[in-house]
Amino acid sequence: MADISTRKVNPLFLREEELRQGMELLFYAYRDFTAEADLLLEQYNFGRAHHRVIHFVSRNPGINVSDLLAILQITKQSLSRVLSQLVREGFIEQKTGVQDRRQRLLTVTEKGEELERKLSENQRTLIANAYREAGAEAVEGFRKVMLGMLGASDRARFDDEFLPNGLRRRQG
Amino acid sequence: MADISTRKVNPLFLREEELRQGMELLFYAYRDFTAEADLLLEQYNFGRAHHRVIHFVSRNPGINVSDLLAILQITKQSLSRVLSQLVREGFIEQKTGVQDRRQRLLTVTEKGEELERKLSENQRTLIANAYREAGAEAVEGFRKVMLGMLGASDRARFDDEFLPNGLRRRQG
């Protein structure tokens, strides 16, 4: 199946094949990437949504609910269940905004940070190993391609961080 | 937030930051990647699972149920609902195996191929654009990193296709 001889003589097939491999890479990588954290989450009776909330609140301390919803792209009702659970169990804190007292600004507690570290440990290891094995140049390419795949609004979240080229350099 | 000066003097922070960016790239890319196909699937009252089944059966004509389950990593009951729906509506065909008549070998009908093309059109475009904009070298790096992130069993699915280096070369 998909014999090389066919590929060689048919650049269109080759390109098509290449694209479909890209699709599958994304599928498998995402699944493998999330698999272990999912197991850990079960022990807390949490789901992937909890992980995402903790991750993005940890990365954006003081974020308000609207902005978090914009990142997660879920309904406020969905977030509510997850978030109130995390607050109730002491992983996330809500503080009333100072300029705008309607807002609830979210931060992760120390307990929350600890959980975040646990949850992401395997993920960071996976990425770190993949980066190390692939080498600096490959990592640069990986980022380029991934960024190129993002929709405009999501890409904007990275622009600030990528342009100042503090990160493009090393990844030893 | 995340000021460059801090990054420059603290390689550990930089590395950590880099890994977390990788995590988010994967999250956003996967979501943006699947967003449009999801919309189309709604029109058929199908879900992402249907897309996956069609994709992998299309890529592996004559695959049996067990192997498909191994790829999808879902229960046979879950697959059953999706698959029987696809068979009932004429997107997928089942044929009794010849060597082993217990098996149901799955193939995509012409109608199924058509749906697959529709569903993946946007995804292929996304990848194609990202590849083109990033360049051949970046694509090579992207693949290396993605492959490096896969678990052993998933990586094995690509080994055959990657080692014969019919694909590493061009991506014009």
Add this chain to the structure above:
DNA sequence: CCGTTATGTCAGTTATATTGACATATTAAT
């Protein structure tokens, strides 16, 4: 004061997956 915004919540629904138990047909092993 009033329209809008940020947030929260109640209720009902839908989609999708899971587990467990069991059934059928077929193959493979003794």
Add this chain to the structure above:
DNA sequence: ATTAATATGTCAATATAACTGACATAACGG
């Protein structure tokens, strides 16, 4: 030939996680 194991399918109950819609409160901005 009988029997154990395999490939597949199905019924039923449950779980999860999202959704929509409606409504409520508090605070902002003019």
